[in-house]
Amino acid sequence: MEKTKKFIVSHAPHISGEERVQTVMLDVIIALFPSVIAGVIFFGYRAALLTAVCMAACIFFEWGWCKLLKKPSTVGDLSAAVTGIILAMNLPATLPFYQAILGSLFAIIIVKAFFGGLGHNFMNPAAAARAFLLTSFAMPMTRWVEPFEKLHLINNADAITSASPLSLYKAGEELTSFWNLFIGNRGGCIGETSAIAIIIGFAYLIWRKVIDYKCPLAYVLTTFVLSACLGGTLYSGVYHVFAGGLLFSAVFMVTDYTTTPYTPWGKVIFGIGCGLITVLIRFFGGYPEGVTYGILLMNVASPLIERYTHPRRFGKVKEAKENA
Amino acid sequence: MENKFFEGAAEKIKGFISDKKEVYTFRGGIHPDAMKEETKDKPIVDIDAPQLMIFPMVQHLGAPATPIVQVGDEVKVGQKIAEASGYVSANIHSSVSGTVKEIKPSLHPNGTEVECIFIENDGRYEVVEGLKGYDYRELSPKEIVDIVREAGIVGMGGACFPTHVKLNVSDDKRIDYVIVNGAECEPYLTSDHRQMLENPKDVITGLKILMKIFGLTTGYIGIEENKPDAIEVLQNAASLDGEADIRIVTLKTKYPQGSEKQLIDAITGRKIPPGKLPADVGAIVDNVDTVASICRAVTKGRPLISRIVTVAGDCIGNPVNFRVRIGTPFNYIVEKAGGFKKEPRKVIMGGPMMGIAQISLDTPVVKGTSGLLAFGRKFARAQEETTCLRCGKCVEICPMRLVPLEINNAYKRNDFDALMKLNVMDCIECGSCSYICQSSQRVVQNIRIAKAKIREKK
Numbered sequence: 001m002e003k004t005k006k007f008i009v010s011h012a013p014h015i016s017g018e019e020r021v022q023t024v025m026l027d028v029i030i031a032l033f034p035s036v037i038a039g040v041i042f043f044g045y046r047a048a049l050l051t052a053v054c055m056a057a058c059i060f061f062e063w064g065w066c067k068l069l070k071k072p073s074t075v076g077d078l079s080a081a082v083t084g085i086i087l088a089m090n091l092p093a094t095l096p097f098y099q100a101i102l103g104s105l106f107a108i109i110i111v112k113a114f115f116g117g118l119g120h121n122f123m124n125p126a127a128a129a130r131a132f133l134l135t136s137f138a139m140p141m142t143r144w145v146e147p148f149e150k151l152h153l154i155n156n157a158d159a160i161t162s163a164s165p166l167s168l169y170k171a172g173e174e175l176t177s178f179w180n181l182f183i184g185n186r187g188g189c190i191g192e193t194s195a196i197a198i199i200i201g202f203a204y205l206i207w208r209k210v211i212d213y214k215c216p217l218a219y220v221l222t223t224f225v226l227s228a229c230l231g232g233t234l235y236s237g238v239y240h241v242f243a244g245g246l247l248f249s250a251v252f253m254v255t256d257y258t259t260t261p262y263t264p265w266g267k268v269i270f271g272i273g274c275g276l277i278t279v280l281i282r283f284f285g286g287y288p289e290g291v292t293y294g295i296l297l298m299n300v301a302s303p304l305i306e307r308y309t310h311p312r313r314f315g316k317v318k319e320a321k322e323n324a
Numbered sequence: 325m326e327n328k329f330f331e332g333a334a335e336k337i338k339g340f341i342s343d344k345k346e347v348y349t350f351r352g353g354i355h356p357d358a359m360k361e362e363t364k365d366k367p368i369v370d371i372d373a374p375q376l377m378i379f380p381m382v383q384h385l386g387a388p389a390t391p392i393v394q395v396g397d398e399v400k401v402g403q404k405i406a407e408a409s410g411y412v413s414a415n416i417h418s419s420v421s422g423t424v425k426e427i428k429p430s431l432h433p434n435g436t437e438v439e440c441i442f443i444e445n446d447g448r449y450e451v452v453e454g455l456k457g458y459d460y461r462e463l464s465p466k467e468i469v470d471i472v473r474e475a476g477i478v479g480m481g482g483a484c485f486p487t488h489v490k491l492n493v494s495d496d497k498r499i500d501y502v503i504v505n506g507a508e509c510e511p512y513l514t515s516d517h518r519q520m521l522e523n524p525k526d527v528i529t530g531l532k533i534l535m536k537i538f539g540l541t542t543g544y545i546g547i548e549e550n551k552p553d554a555i556e557v558l559q560n561a562a563s564l565d566g567e568a569d570i571r572i573v574t575l576k577t578k579y580p581q582g583s584e585k586q587l588i589d590a591i592t593g594r595k596i597p598p599g600k601l602p603a604d605v606g607a608i609v610d611n612v613d614t615v616a617s618i619c620r621a622v623t624k625g626r627p628l629i630s631r632i633v634t635v636a637g638d639c640i641g642n643p644v645n646f647r648v649r650i651g652t653p654f655n656y657i658v659e660k661a662g663g664f665k666k667e668p669r670k671v672i673m674g675g676p677m678m679g680i681a682q683i684s685l686d687t688p689v690v691k692g693t694s695g696l697l698a699f700g701r702k703f704a705r706a707q708e709e710t711t712c713l714r715c716g717k718c719v720e721i722c723p724m725r726l727v728p729l730e731i732n733n734a735y736k737r738n739d740f741d742a743l744m745k746l747n748v749m750d751c752i753e754c755g756s757c758s759y760i761c762q763s764s765q766r767v768v769q770n771i772r773i774a775k776a777k778i779r780e781k782k
């Protein structure tokens with residue numbers, strides 16, 4: 001046989017799935033799209049602009065960090081873009097831009113880069129940044145404007161504000177109707193108001209096998225059951241699932257790969273834990289909303305959960321029972 | 325558990341929809357593209373052998389065989405040219421008639437140099453005298469196992485474990501299940517599929533011979549759902565037979581469904597405990613081609629000298645299944661399959677999930693060669709490895725319920741205590757973890773090295 005170029009010799013497997021980190025992140029961005037659109041419908045172009053600012057800031061800080069350390073840029077994996085959008089979805093549309101940029105800095109540099117970058121951070125960057133903004137700028141972070149309010153692109157200090165559904169609940173006032181919660185016609189952060197948009201994103205991510213259903217399901221079910229019991233009515237259960245940032249977090253934040261447990265049972269426990277903490281804060285805590293702190297606390301517990309939920313190795317089953 | 329519950333429920337619902345047919349499977353696994361269209365409907369083609377045939381002394385797990393011919397000897401088809409050296413070893417027979425040219429170390433498809441017998445083919449294919457078939461019903465189990473051993477039969481799915489060793493089960497173990505493995509879960513490969521379609525009688529008779537060894541009246545053939553024609557053909561053949569109760573089990577199309585442990589789990593619900601063998605849970609599994617070879621060895625006296633090889637991949641001119649004489653060099657097979665239609669960058673013996681990349685095409689078909697695949701540049705390009713995101717996908721799909729990412733990390737830290745604690749030795753090296761990883765972590769590749777190091781230490 002005439003000599004051709006040498007064959008490539010490598011170890012099996014010789015094929016792999018289609019997914020790459022970029023494709024996974026791109027799928028998340030696609031799944032976030034309906035929420036962004038809903039945010040723009042209800043809160044106007046200010047919402048779009050704020051999202052763009054967060055995204056650009058996150059990408060910039062990621063790039064800058066790599067430059068600073070003279071490492072190859074990791075912007076291409078799109079994870080910074082995802083963090084930016086998720087952070088924006090967790091902010092009220094009226095937040096001043098400089099605060100949003102500070103939040104982005106916190107997310108990318110302090111929470112992610114300081115711990116070694118993608119795959120090594122132990123807290124969800126967007127959740128941590130939101131918590132940071134909540135403590136630093138409590139007022140602007142909890143100013144909810146009425147949907148369809150004409151927002152000024154830069155400064156909205158005098159926009160008409162409304163109460164969020166959760167503060168209504170806490171104050172014992174008349175609740176937002178289910179329909180308005182469902183489509184998103186209510187006060188709240190940009191991305192968290194429209195349940196239908198979030199559910200479309202969820203369906204897409206499940207279909208693309210990007211996320212696992214276990215954690216979101218456990219999270220939502222726990223919240224539903226607990227708040228139905230504590231609130232005394234079924235609607236209270238439904239209300240707490242749809243109001244606030246719960247659904248959004250269930251789909252986009254507790255499904256974050258790095259900061260949640262990798263074991264199947266760990267995912268369930270993580271979801272239950274987040275639900276529990278969220279409901280306890282909402283009912284008994286000082287804040288109307290508890291989603292962020294729930295996620296952050298569980299993030300910290302994640303390695304521990306992982307350690308105790310390793311699957312049982314194949315063949316280590318009580319044989320007698322299996323065979324009966 | 326929760327997973328299993330939902331998977332089970334989904335399966336049940338699906339079963340109801342598709343006229344209540346039960347489909348069996350294991351937990352975990354992946355769904356690579358089957359890629360079998362090119363060859364699955366083409367009948368097996370017999371090809372002759374080239375001038376020079378190569379017979380490596382290692383075509384099985386265990387000790388290499390010892391040559392019993394000398395340079396210059398005349399040999400015939402079916403003549404034993406090397407003898408098993410020890411219990412876990414296997415005889416090797418010539419697949420052509422001609423003259424022994426050389427006996428020297430040469431390249432084996434597994435990438436190492438092993439002793440090989442080179443035989444010049446005289447093209448006459450004269451068959452050695454004295455090959456004689458029996459009616460298996462009149463043989464004792466021991467006689468059958470002896471015939472299998474003499475015929476040099478090994479597991480032809482790729483593992484190449486000597487079959488007579490597998491069949492020699494100590495008396496204190498009772499075998500309740502003999503299973504023919506027709507899952508063929510590796511992408512591209514269709515050799516077992518074609519065998520089942522074209523020679524269902526051999527497969528069924530082979531299974532009945534195995535049942536006879538263990539005194540059973542029921543036997544099982546497991547076939548993946550994506551081969552409905554094979555399921556139907558074997559079902560008909562089994563019902564025509566009338567002598568024995570042969571059950572065709574439909575398996576879910578999923579990789580690694582054809583792995584011994586996962587197959588036994590799917591069909592019997594029994595799970596082989598770590599470090600144990602199928603016989604320990606009362607099961608024996610043999611691959612389709614192996615069972616057909618057992619049939620031919622017992623009923624016709626034919627040793628194992630040929631096998632079916634799928635030749636496919638985007639570089640092969642005319643993808644096809646060949647019945648090939650063992651010892652035929654790969655380049656001859658490629659030539660017969662229409663040559664390369666573009667320059668191959670990677671050639672694999674076996675399937676893409678577990679096959680071995682070849683250094684050259686001068687190596688021959690051995691008993692475990694189920695396929696020969698050739699791929700171009702696009703396929704061969706390796707993906708760059710990026711940081712593990714701890715996504716848990718590898719944990720979710722590992723059929724052995726291991727934690728591949730932690731094993732991978734422990735390997736990188738050189739932490740052998742951790743590796744042992746993570747039960748690295750349980751890994752069946754199916755490669756599902758590397759397949760699913762979006763960060764292209766070389767998980768199973770590292771596990772293989774780790775396992776080899778641990779074995780060395782012992």
Ligand code: SF4
Pocket residue numbers: 262711712713714715716717718719728729732757760761762763764765767
């Ligand atoms: S699939 Fe890859 S990225 Fe995900 S946990 Fe496993 S090794 Fe890490």
Ligand code: SF4
Pocket residue numbers: 721722723724725726728750751752753754755756757758767768771
């Ligand atoms: S760890 Fe081993 S058994 Fe598990 S998926 Fe990877 S190769 Fe397969």
